[in-house]
Amino acid sequence: MRAIMVMFDSLNRRMLSPYGCSWTKTPNFARLAEKTVAFDTCFVGSMPCMPARRELHTGRYNFLHRSWGPLEPFDDSMPELLKENGVHTHLVTDHYHYFEDGGATYHTRYRSYEAFRGQEGDAWKGVVGGVPHPDNLNGREELYWNEQDFVNRSYMDTEKKQSQTLTFDAGLHFMERNRDADRWFLQIETFDPHEPFYSQQRFKDLYPHAYSGKLFDWPPYQKVTEDAQTVNHLRMEYAALLSMCDESLGRVLDLMDRHDMWKDTMLIVCTDHGFMLGEHSHWAKCYFPFYNEVANTPLFIWDPRVQEKGKHVKSLVQTIDLPATLLEFFGVPLPDDMQGKPLKETIRCDAPVREAALYGIHGGQVCCTDGRYTYLRSPVASNQPLYQYTLMPTRHGGRRAFFSDEELKTMERCDPLPFTKGLPLMRTVSHCFNGQYRYPTMLFDMQADPLQEHPLDDPAAEARMCRLMQEAMRENSAPPEQFVRMGFETE
Secondary structure, eight states: OEEEEEEESSOOGGGSGGGTOSSSOOHHHHHHHHHSEEESSEEOOBOSHHHHHHHHHHSSOOTTTOOSOOOOTTOOOHHHHHHHTTOEEEEEEOOGGGGSTTSOSSGGGSSEEEEOOOSTTOOOSOOTTOOOOOOBOOOOOGGGHHHHHHHHHHTOOSGGGSHHHHHHHHHHHHHHHTTTOOSEEEEEEOOTTSSSOOOOHHHHTTSOOOOOSSBOOSOOSSBOOSOHHHHHHHHHHHHHHHHHHHHHHHHHHHHHHHTTGGGTEEEEEEESOOOEESGGGBEESSSSOOOHHHHEEOOEEEOTTTOOOSEEEOSOEETTHHHHHHHHHTTOOOOTTOOOOOOHHHHHHOOOOOSOEEEEOTTSOEEEEOSSEEEEEOOOTTOOSOEEEESSOBOSSTTOOBOOHHHHTTOEEEOOOTTSTTOOEEEEEOOOOSOGGGSOOEEEETTTOTTOOSOOOOHHHHHHHHHHHHHHHHHTTOOHHHHHHTTOOOO
Protein backbone atom coordinates (compact mmCIF):
# COMPACT_ATOMS: atom_id res chain seq x y z
CA MET A 1 0.00 0.00 0.00
CA ARG A 2 1.27 3.43 -1.00
CA ALA A 3 -0.22 6.92 -0.88
CA ILE A 4 0.51 10.13 -2.77
CA MET A 5 -0.77 13.56 -1.83
CA VAL A 6 -0.43 16.36 -4.37
CA MET A 7 -1.05 19.63 -2.58
CA PHE A 8 -1.38 23.02 -4.22
CA ASP A 9 -1.64 26.37 -2.46
CA SER A 10 -4.42 28.92 -3.04
CA LEU A 11 -6.35 26.73 -5.48
CA ASN A 12 -9.70 28.35 -6.30
CA ARG A 13 -12.05 25.48 -7.19
CA ARG A 14 -14.28 27.73 -9.30
CA MET A 15 -11.38 27.98 -11.74
CA LEU A 16 -11.29 24.19 -12.32
CA SER A 17 -13.20 22.38 -15.04
CA PRO A 18 -14.42 19.53 -12.75
CA TYR A 19 -16.20 22.19 -10.69
CA GLY A 20 -17.85 23.87 -13.66
CA CYS A 21 -15.31 26.35 -15.06
CA SER A 22 -15.52 26.42 -18.85
CA TRP A 23 -12.72 28.80 -19.82
CA THR A 24 -9.57 27.76 -17.94
CA LYS A 25 -7.31 25.16 -19.53
CA THR A 26 -7.21 22.37 -16.95
CA PRO A 27 -7.48 19.08 -18.91
CA ASN A 28 -5.52 17.11 -16.31
CA PHE A 29 -7.81 18.20 -13.49
CA ALA A 30 -10.68 16.95 -15.70
CA ARG A 31 -8.76 13.71 -16.20
CA LEU A 32 -8.18 13.52 -12.45
CA ALA A 33 -11.91 13.80 -11.79
CA GLU A 34 -12.50 10.80 -14.06
CA LYS A 35 -10.03 8.73 -11.99
CA THR A 36 -11.10 9.80 -8.50
CA VAL A 37 -14.02 10.87 -6.35
CA ALA A 38 -14.49 14.66 -6.25
CA PHE A 39 -15.81 16.28 -3.08
CA ASP A 40 -18.31 19.11 -3.54
CA THR A 41 -18.56 20.18 0.09
CA CYS A 42 -14.97 20.26 1.33
CA PHE A 43 -14.20 23.21 3.62
CA VAL A 44 -11.09 24.62 5.18
CA GLY A 45 -10.62 24.60 8.93
CA SER A 46 -7.95 27.02 10.10
CA MET A 47 -6.53 29.71 7.87
CA PRO A 48 -4.14 30.46 6.22
CA CYS A 49 -1.04 28.46 5.17
CA MET A 50 0.65 27.10 8.31
CA PRO A 51 -2.54 26.77 10.39
CA ALA A 52 -3.91 24.61 7.58
CA ARG A 53 -0.74 22.50 7.61
CA ARG A 54 -0.92 22.02 11.35
CA GLU A 55 -4.40 20.60 10.75
CA LEU A 56 -2.98 18.34 8.06
CA HIS A 57 -0.68 16.87 10.70
CA THR A 58 -2.91 16.86 13.78
CA GLY A 59 -6.41 16.40 12.41
CA ARG A 60 -7.81 19.08 14.70
CA TYR A 61 -8.56 22.80 14.47
CA ASN A 62 -5.92 25.41 15.19
CA PHE A 63 -7.56 28.82 15.01
CA LEU A 64 -9.48 29.06 18.29
CA HIS A 65 -6.32 28.56 20.34
CA ARG A 66 -3.53 30.25 18.42
CA SER A 67 -2.54 31.85 15.15
CA TRP A 68 0.10 30.88 12.58
CA GLY A 69 2.92 28.87 14.15
CA PRO A 70 4.96 25.66 14.32
CA LEU A 71 3.83 22.26 15.46
CA GLU A 72 3.62 22.11 19.24
CA PRO A 73 5.51 19.62 21.46
CA PHE A 74 2.22 17.95 22.38
CA ASP A 75 0.92 17.65 18.81
CA ASP A 76 0.30 14.34 17.12
CA SER A 77 1.72 14.42 13.59
CA MET A 78 0.26 12.21 10.88
CA PRO A 79 3.52 11.74 8.91
CA GLU A 80 5.42 11.07 12.14
CA LEU A 81 2.84 8.48 13.25
CA LEU A 82 3.14 6.81 9.84
CA LYS A 83 6.95 6.87 10.15
CA GLU A 84 6.77 5.29 13.61
CA ASN A 85 4.59 2.52 12.17
CA GLY A 86 6.89 1.46 9.36
CA VAL A 87 5.70 3.78 6.58
CA HIS A 88 8.42 5.76 4.79
CA THR A 89 7.16 9.35 4.60
CA HIS A 90 8.75 11.72 2.09
CA LEU A 91 8.03 15.42 1.50
CA VAL A 92 9.03 17.38 -1.59
CA THR A 93 8.08 21.04 -1.45
CA ASP A 94 8.85 24.58 -2.52
CA HIS A 95 6.61 26.03 0.19
CA TYR A 96 9.19 28.23 1.87
CA HIS A 97 7.11 28.97 4.98
CA TYR A 98 8.13 25.53 6.26
CA PHE A 99 11.63 26.90 6.77
CA GLU A 100 10.86 30.17 8.58
CA ASP A 101 10.47 30.87 12.27
CA GLY A 102 6.70 30.38 12.12
CA GLY A 103 7.00 26.94 10.47
CA ALA A 104 10.20 25.11 11.21
CA THR A 105 8.88 21.95 12.89
CA TYR A 106 6.75 20.40 10.14
CA HIS A 107 9.21 19.09 7.56
CA THR A 108 11.28 17.21 10.15
CA ARG A 109 8.32 15.00 11.02
CA TYR A 110 8.84 13.17 7.70
CA ARG A 111 11.34 10.34 7.29
CA SER A 112 13.00 12.28 4.48
CA TYR A 113 12.39 15.54 2.68
CA GLU A 114 13.57 17.75 -0.20
CA ALA A 115 13.03 21.48 -0.60
CA PHE A 116 13.36 23.94 -3.47
CA ARG A 117 13.75 27.69 -3.18
CA GLY A 118 12.61 30.93 -4.70
CA GLN A 119 8.87 31.32 -4.26
CA GLU A 120 7.39 34.73 -3.43
CA GLY A 121 9.81 36.75 -1.28
CA ASP A 122 11.87 33.76 -0.14
CA ALA A 123 15.31 35.05 0.92
CA TRP A 124 17.03 32.83 -1.61
CA LYS A 125 19.58 34.47 -3.90
CA GLY A 126 21.58 37.49 -2.81
CA VAL A 127 21.93 40.41 -5.19
CA VAL A 128 22.97 43.62 -3.47
CA GLY A 129 20.64 46.39 -4.58
CA GLY A 130 18.29 44.01 -6.35
CA VAL A 131 17.90 43.51 -10.11
CA PRO A 132 16.32 45.68 -12.81
CA HIS A 133 12.65 44.95 -13.22
CA PRO A 134 9.66 46.49 -14.98
CA ASP A 135 7.31 48.97 -13.36
CA ASN A 136 4.70 46.96 -11.57
CA LEU A 137 1.60 47.08 -9.43
CA ASN A 138 2.70 44.28 -7.16
CA GLY A 139 1.22 44.66 -3.75
CA ARG A 140 3.67 43.30 -1.13
CA GLU A 141 6.44 45.71 -0.26
CA GLU A 142 6.89 44.61 3.35
CA LEU A 143 9.92 42.56 4.40
CA TYR A 144 11.57 43.29 1.01
CA TRP A 145 9.32 40.65 -0.57
CA ASN A 146 8.75 42.53 -3.79
CA GLU A 147 12.45 43.31 -4.32
CA GLN A 148 13.48 39.75 -3.42
CA ASP A 149 10.83 38.28 -5.71
CA PHE A 150 12.39 39.85 -8.79
CA VAL A 151 15.82 38.62 -7.71
CA ASN A 152 14.36 35.13 -7.44
CA ARG A 153 12.67 35.38 -10.84
CA SER A 154 15.99 36.24 -12.44
CA TYR A 155 17.19 32.77 -11.42
CA MET A 156 13.98 31.06 -12.60
CA ASP A 157 13.78 32.47 -16.11
CA THR A 158 12.84 29.14 -17.72
CA GLU A 159 10.16 26.63 -16.91
CA LYS A 160 12.74 23.97 -16.05
CA LYS A 161 14.29 26.25 -13.43
CA GLN A 162 11.04 27.16 -11.69
CA SER A 163 10.68 25.65 -8.27
CA GLN A 164 7.33 24.09 -9.12
CA THR A 165 8.97 22.09 -11.91
CA LEU A 166 11.85 21.05 -9.66
CA THR A 167 9.42 19.98 -6.94
CA PHE A 168 7.47 17.73 -9.28
CA ASP A 169 10.73 16.42 -10.81
CA ALA A 170 11.77 15.30 -7.33
CA GLY A 171 8.38 13.78 -6.60
CA LEU A 172 8.39 11.81 -9.83
CA HIS A 173 11.92 10.62 -9.09
CA PHE A 174 10.77 9.28 -5.73
CA MET A 175 7.84 7.51 -7.40
CA GLU A 176 10.07 5.93 -10.05
CA ARG A 177 12.76 4.88 -7.61
CA ASN A 178 10.29 3.36 -5.14
CA ARG A 179 7.50 2.10 -7.38
CA ASP A 180 8.22 -1.52 -6.45
CA ALA A 181 8.50 -0.79 -2.72
CA ASP A 182 5.65 -1.04 -0.23
CA ARG A 183 4.36 1.19 2.57
CA TRP A 184 5.36 4.71 1.65
CA PHE A 185 3.65 8.09 1.64
CA LEU A 186 4.78 10.84 -0.70
CA GLN A 187 3.63 14.46 -0.30
CA ILE A 188 4.28 16.59 -3.38
CA GLU A 189 3.53 20.14 -2.32
CA THR A 190 3.93 23.24 -4.45
CA PHE A 191 3.42 26.85 -3.44
CA ASP A 192 1.70 27.51 -6.78
CA PRO A 193 -0.75 28.88 -7.81
CA HIS A 194 -0.17 31.14 -4.77
CA GLU A 195 0.68 34.71 -5.66
CA PRO A 196 2.75 36.09 -7.33
CA PHE A 197 1.29 34.47 -10.42
CA TYR A 198 4.60 34.02 -12.21
CA SER A 199 4.61 31.73 -15.25
CA GLN A 200 6.31 31.45 -18.60
CA GLN A 201 4.98 32.93 -21.82
CA ARG A 202 3.60 29.71 -23.27
CA PHE A 203 1.08 29.51 -20.43
CA LYS A 204 0.18 33.19 -20.75
CA ASP A 205 -0.47 32.62 -24.47
CA LEU A 206 -3.32 30.27 -23.52
CA TYR A 207 -5.28 33.30 -22.30
CA PRO A 208 -5.11 36.14 -24.87
CA HIS A 209 -6.67 39.36 -23.62
CA ALA A 210 -6.37 43.13 -23.87
CA TYR A 211 -4.18 44.81 -21.27
CA SER A 212 -1.76 47.73 -21.56
CA GLY A 213 -0.96 48.52 -17.94
CA LYS A 214 2.03 47.80 -15.71
CA LEU A 215 3.12 44.31 -14.72
CA PHE A 216 0.45 43.03 -12.34
CA ASP A 217 0.60 39.45 -11.09
CA TRP A 218 0.63 40.01 -7.31
CA PRO A 219 -2.59 41.44 -5.87
CA PRO A 220 -2.67 43.41 -2.64
CA TYR A 221 -4.62 42.01 0.31
CA GLN A 222 -7.36 44.62 0.11
CA LYS A 223 -10.55 45.61 -1.65
CA VAL A 224 -10.43 45.85 -5.43
CA THR A 225 -9.68 49.38 -6.59
CA GLU A 226 -8.48 48.47 -10.08
CA ASP A 227 -10.54 48.88 -13.26
CA ALA A 228 -12.28 45.96 -14.98
CA GLN A 229 -9.48 45.44 -17.52
CA THR A 230 -6.86 45.17 -14.77
CA VAL A 231 -9.03 42.77 -12.75
CA ASN A 232 -9.46 40.58 -15.82
CA HIS A 233 -5.72 40.66 -16.49
CA LEU A 234 -4.90 39.42 -13.01
CA ARG A 235 -7.40 36.58 -13.39
CA MET A 236 -5.64 35.62 -16.63
CA GLU A 237 -2.28 35.63 -14.85
CA TYR A 238 -3.69 33.29 -12.22
CA ALA A 239 -5.17 31.08 -14.95
CA ALA A 240 -1.78 30.87 -16.69
CA LEU A 241 -0.08 29.65 -13.52
CA LEU A 242 -3.00 27.30 -12.91
CA SER A 243 -2.42 25.73 -16.33
CA MET A 244 1.21 25.16 -15.40
CA CYS A 245 -0.03 23.41 -12.23
CA ASP A 246 -2.35 21.34 -14.39
CA GLU A 247 0.56 20.14 -16.51
CA SER A 248 2.54 19.19 -13.40
CA LEU A 249 -0.45 17.23 -12.13
CA GLY A 250 -0.64 15.47 -15.49
CA ARG A 251 2.93 14.24 -15.06
CA VAL A 252 1.90 12.45 -11.84
CA LEU A 253 -1.14 10.90 -13.52
CA ASP A 254 1.01 9.77 -16.46
CA LEU A 255 3.46 7.98 -14.20
CA MET A 256 0.66 6.30 -12.28
CA ASP A 257 -0.83 5.15 -15.58
CA ARG A 258 2.51 3.95 -16.92
CA HIS A 259 3.23 1.74 -13.92
CA ASP A 260 -0.37 0.76 -13.10
CA MET A 261 -0.05 2.29 -9.65
CA TRP A 262 -3.82 2.75 -9.35
CA LYS A 263 -4.24 -0.82 -8.14
CA ASP A 264 -2.57 -0.24 -4.77
CA THR A 265 -1.82 3.48 -4.40
CA MET A 266 -4.08 6.10 -2.84
CA LEU A 267 -4.06 9.52 -4.50
CA ILE A 268 -5.21 12.71 -2.77
CA VAL A 269 -5.18 16.06 -4.59
CA CYS A 270 -6.00 19.02 -2.37
CA THR A 271 -5.21 22.59 -1.35
CA ASP A 272 -4.92 24.54 1.88
CA HIS A 273 -7.46 27.21 0.86
CA GLY A 274 -8.80 29.11 -2.10
CA PHE A 275 -8.20 32.69 -3.22
CA MET A 276 -10.29 35.78 -4.02
CA LEU A 277 -9.78 36.93 -7.58
CA GLY A 278 -12.00 39.99 -7.49
CA GLU A 279 -15.11 38.15 -6.32
CA HIS A 280 -17.10 40.18 -3.79
CA SER A 281 -14.81 43.10 -4.78
CA HIS A 282 -11.87 41.64 -2.85
CA TRP A 283 -8.39 40.28 -3.54
CA ALA A 284 -6.64 37.42 -1.77
CA LYS A 285 -7.61 36.14 1.71
CA CYS A 286 -7.47 36.63 5.48
CA TYR A 287 -8.50 40.29 5.67
CA PHE A 288 -12.05 39.71 4.46
CA PRO A 289 -14.86 37.30 5.25
CA PHE A 290 -14.16 33.72 4.23
CA TYR A 291 -16.49 33.51 1.28
CA ASN A 292 -16.61 30.15 -0.45
CA GLU A 293 -13.99 31.18 -3.00
CA VAL A 294 -11.57 30.78 -0.09
CA ALA A 295 -13.38 28.35 2.24
CA ASN A 296 -14.96 25.75 -0.08
CA THR A 297 -11.96 23.93 -1.53
CA PRO A 298 -11.39 21.28 -4.23
CA LEU A 299 -10.61 17.75 -3.08
CA PHE A 300 -10.09 14.57 -5.11
CA ILE A 301 -9.38 11.11 -3.67
CA TRP A 302 -8.73 7.71 -5.22
CA ASP A 303 -8.89 4.85 -2.72
CA PRO A 304 -7.74 1.58 -4.36
CA ARG A 305 -9.67 -0.44 -1.75
CA VAL A 306 -12.97 1.14 -2.78
CA GLN A 307 -12.42 1.55 -6.55
CA GLU A 308 -14.94 4.40 -6.85
CA LYS A 309 -14.20 7.01 -9.49
CA GLY A 310 -15.77 9.53 -11.82
CA LYS A 311 -18.36 10.77 -9.35
CA HIS A 312 -19.01 13.64 -6.97
CA VAL A 313 -19.99 13.25 -3.31
CA LYS A 314 -21.88 15.82 -1.23
CA SER A 315 -20.99 15.01 2.37
CA LEU A 316 -19.33 17.75 4.40
CA VAL A 317 -15.60 17.11 4.88
CA GLN A 318 -12.57 19.17 5.93
CA THR A 319 -8.79 19.29 5.90
CA ILE A 320 -8.77 17.63 9.34
CA ASP A 321 -10.18 14.47 7.69
CA LEU A 322 -7.13 13.94 5.48
CA PRO A 323 -4.68 12.78 8.18
CA ALA A 324 -7.35 10.46 9.57
CA THR A 325 -7.92 9.05 6.07
CA LEU A 326 -4.21 8.37 5.56
CA LEU A 327 -3.70 6.78 8.98
CA GLU A 328 -6.69 4.50 8.48
CA PHE A 329 -5.45 3.56 4.99
CA PHE A 330 -2.15 2.32 6.43
CA GLY A 331 -3.80 0.64 9.43
CA VAL A 332 -2.39 3.07 11.99
CA PRO A 333 -4.69 3.83 14.96
CA LEU A 334 -5.99 7.37 15.16
CA PRO A 335 -4.86 9.43 18.19
CA ASP A 336 -7.54 10.19 20.76
CA ASP A 337 -7.12 13.94 20.12
CA MET A 338 -7.76 13.70 16.37
CA GLN A 339 -11.12 15.21 15.38
CA GLY A 340 -10.97 14.32 11.69
CA LYS A 341 -12.66 11.21 10.34
CA PRO A 342 -11.50 8.66 7.75
CA LEU A 343 -13.27 9.19 4.44
CA LYS A 344 -13.32 5.59 3.14
CA GLU A 345 -17.09 5.20 3.48
CA THR A 346 -17.74 8.72 2.22
CA ILE A 347 -15.81 7.77 -0.91
CA ARG A 348 -17.73 4.52 -1.19
CA CYS A 349 -21.30 5.72 -0.61
CA ASP A 350 -21.29 9.40 0.39
CA ALA A 351 -21.61 8.50 4.07
CA PRO A 352 -21.57 11.67 6.23
CA VAL A 353 -18.85 12.19 8.85
CA ARG A 354 -20.18 15.36 10.57
CA GLU A 355 -23.24 17.55 10.90
CA ALA A 356 -21.34 20.84 10.91
CA ALA A 357 -17.85 22.23 10.40
CA LEU A 358 -16.04 25.22 11.87
CA TYR A 359 -13.58 27.38 9.97
CA GLY A 360 -11.82 30.68 10.52
CA ILE A 361 -8.66 32.59 11.37
CA HIS A 362 -7.36 33.42 14.82
CA GLY A 363 -9.00 36.58 16.09
CA GLY A 364 -11.31 36.89 13.10
CA GLN A 365 -14.80 35.70 12.37
CA VAL A 366 -15.81 32.24 13.47
CA CYS A 367 -17.58 30.49 10.61
CA CYS A 368 -19.79 27.43 10.52
CA THR A 369 -21.41 25.41 7.76
CA ASP A 370 -23.75 22.43 7.70
CA GLY A 371 -23.27 21.92 3.97
CA ARG A 372 -26.25 24.08 3.06
CA TYR A 373 -25.87 27.25 5.12
CA THR A 374 -22.68 29.18 5.74
CA TYR A 375 -22.68 31.35 8.85
CA LEU A 376 -19.91 33.94 9.17
CA ARG A 377 -20.17 35.37 12.68
CA SER A 378 -18.26 38.44 13.81
CA PRO A 379 -17.18 38.98 17.40
CA VAL A 380 -18.26 41.73 19.76
CA ALA A 381 -16.99 45.21 18.89
CA SER A 382 -13.88 45.02 21.09
CA ASN A 383 -12.87 41.61 19.70
CA GLN A 384 -11.83 40.76 23.24
CA PRO A 385 -10.98 38.79 25.29
CA LEU A 386 -8.55 37.01 22.99
CA TYR A 387 -5.49 34.95 23.89
CA GLN A 388 -2.81 32.83 22.23
CA TYR A 389 -2.18 29.42 23.80
CA THR A 390 1.19 27.97 22.81
CA LEU A 391 4.58 26.63 23.83
CA MET A 392 6.11 27.87 20.55
CA PRO A 393 5.83 31.68 20.52
CA THR A 394 6.49 32.41 16.86
CA ARG A 395 4.17 33.47 14.09
CA HIS A 396 4.03 34.54 10.45
CA GLY A 397 6.48 37.29 9.69
CA GLY A 398 9.33 35.88 7.72
CA ARG A 399 12.76 35.48 9.11
CA ARG A 400 12.18 36.97 12.54
CA ALA A 401 8.70 36.07 13.58
CA PHE A 402 8.95 35.89 17.35
CA PHE A 403 6.21 37.21 19.58
CA SER A 404 6.90 40.84 20.44
CA ASP A 405 8.29 41.93 23.79
CA GLU A 406 4.94 43.60 24.55
CA GLU A 407 3.10 40.34 23.98
CA LEU A 408 5.56 38.32 26.01
CA LYS A 409 5.17 40.72 28.93
CA THR A 410 1.53 39.56 29.16
CA MET A 411 2.61 35.91 29.35
CA GLU A 412 1.12 33.78 32.08
CA ARG A 413 1.23 30.08 32.77
CA CYS A 414 -2.11 28.37 32.32
CA ASP A 415 -3.43 24.89 32.93
CA PRO A 416 -3.33 22.25 30.19
CA LEU A 417 -6.06 22.13 27.58
CA PRO A 418 -7.63 18.72 26.94
CA PHE A 419 -5.42 17.99 23.92
CA THR A 420 -2.03 19.15 25.29
CA LYS A 421 -1.08 15.80 26.86
CA GLY A 422 -1.09 17.29 30.38
CA LEU A 423 1.41 20.03 29.47
CA PRO A 424 0.71 23.52 30.81
CA LEU A 425 0.69 26.36 28.29
CA MET A 426 1.88 29.90 27.84
CA ARG A 427 -1.04 32.28 27.45
CA THR A 428 -0.53 35.77 26.02
CA VAL A 429 -2.94 38.58 25.25
CA SER A 430 -3.62 38.62 21.51
CA HIS A 431 -4.72 41.45 19.25
CA CYS A 432 -5.97 40.63 15.79
CA PHE A 433 -4.25 42.30 12.88
CA ASN A 434 -6.28 40.91 9.98
CA GLY A 435 -9.28 43.22 10.33
CA GLN A 436 -11.71 40.52 9.28
CA TYR A 437 -13.65 40.85 12.51
CA ARG A 438 -14.84 44.33 11.44
CA TYR A 439 -17.14 42.89 8.78
CA PRO A 440 -20.79 42.17 9.58
CA THR A 441 -22.15 38.77 10.54
CA MET A 442 -23.64 37.09 7.47
CA LEU A 443 -25.77 33.99 6.81
CA PHE A 444 -26.02 32.44 3.33
CA ASP A 445 -28.10 29.65 1.83
CA MET A 446 -25.79 27.91 -0.65
CA GLN A 447 -28.66 26.14 -2.39
CA ALA A 448 -30.56 29.32 -3.19
CA ASP A 449 -27.53 31.60 -3.41
CA PRO A 450 -24.41 29.62 -4.39
CA LEU A 451 -22.37 32.78 -5.07
CA GLN A 452 -23.16 34.20 -1.60
CA GLU A 453 -24.48 37.48 -2.95
CA HIS A 454 -27.56 37.89 -0.75
CA PRO A 455 -27.18 37.56 3.03
CA LEU A 456 -30.23 36.05 4.71
CA ASP A 457 -32.38 37.47 7.47
CA ASP A 458 -33.68 34.17 8.84
CA PRO A 459 -33.72 34.07 12.66
CA ALA A 460 -34.60 30.37 12.83
CA ALA A 461 -31.77 29.31 10.50
CA GLU A 462 -29.32 31.62 12.30
CA ALA A 463 -30.33 30.20 15.68
CA ARG A 464 -29.66 26.67 14.41
CA MET A 465 -26.25 27.65 13.03
CA CYS A 466 -25.41 29.35 16.35
CA ARG A 467 -26.23 26.12 18.14
CA LEU A 468 -24.09 24.07 15.77
CA MET A 469 -21.24 26.56 16.09
CA GLN A 470 -21.23 26.44 19.88
CA GLU A 471 -21.41 22.65 19.91
CA ALA A 472 -18.42 22.47 17.55
CA MET A 473 -16.51 25.01 19.65
CA ARG A 474 -17.07 22.89 22.76
CA GLU A 475 -15.94 19.76 20.90
CA ASN A 476 -12.78 21.67 19.94
CA SER A 477 -12.08 22.59 23.58
CA ALA A 478 -12.43 26.28 22.77
CA PRO A 479 -11.33 28.40 25.75
CA PRO A 480 -14.20 30.08 27.63
CA GLU A 481 -13.24 33.57 26.47
CA GLN A 482 -13.87 32.59 22.84
CA PHE A 483 -17.57 32.24 23.65
CA VAL A 484 -17.50 35.68 25.25
CA ARG A 485 -15.65 37.18 22.28
CA MET A 486 -18.25 35.78 19.90
CA GLY A 487 -21.15 37.20 21.90
CA PHE A 488 -22.36 33.88 23.29
CA GLU A 489 -23.20 33.29 26.91
CA THR A 490 -20.21 32.34 29.05
CA GLU A 491 -19.63 28.61 29.04
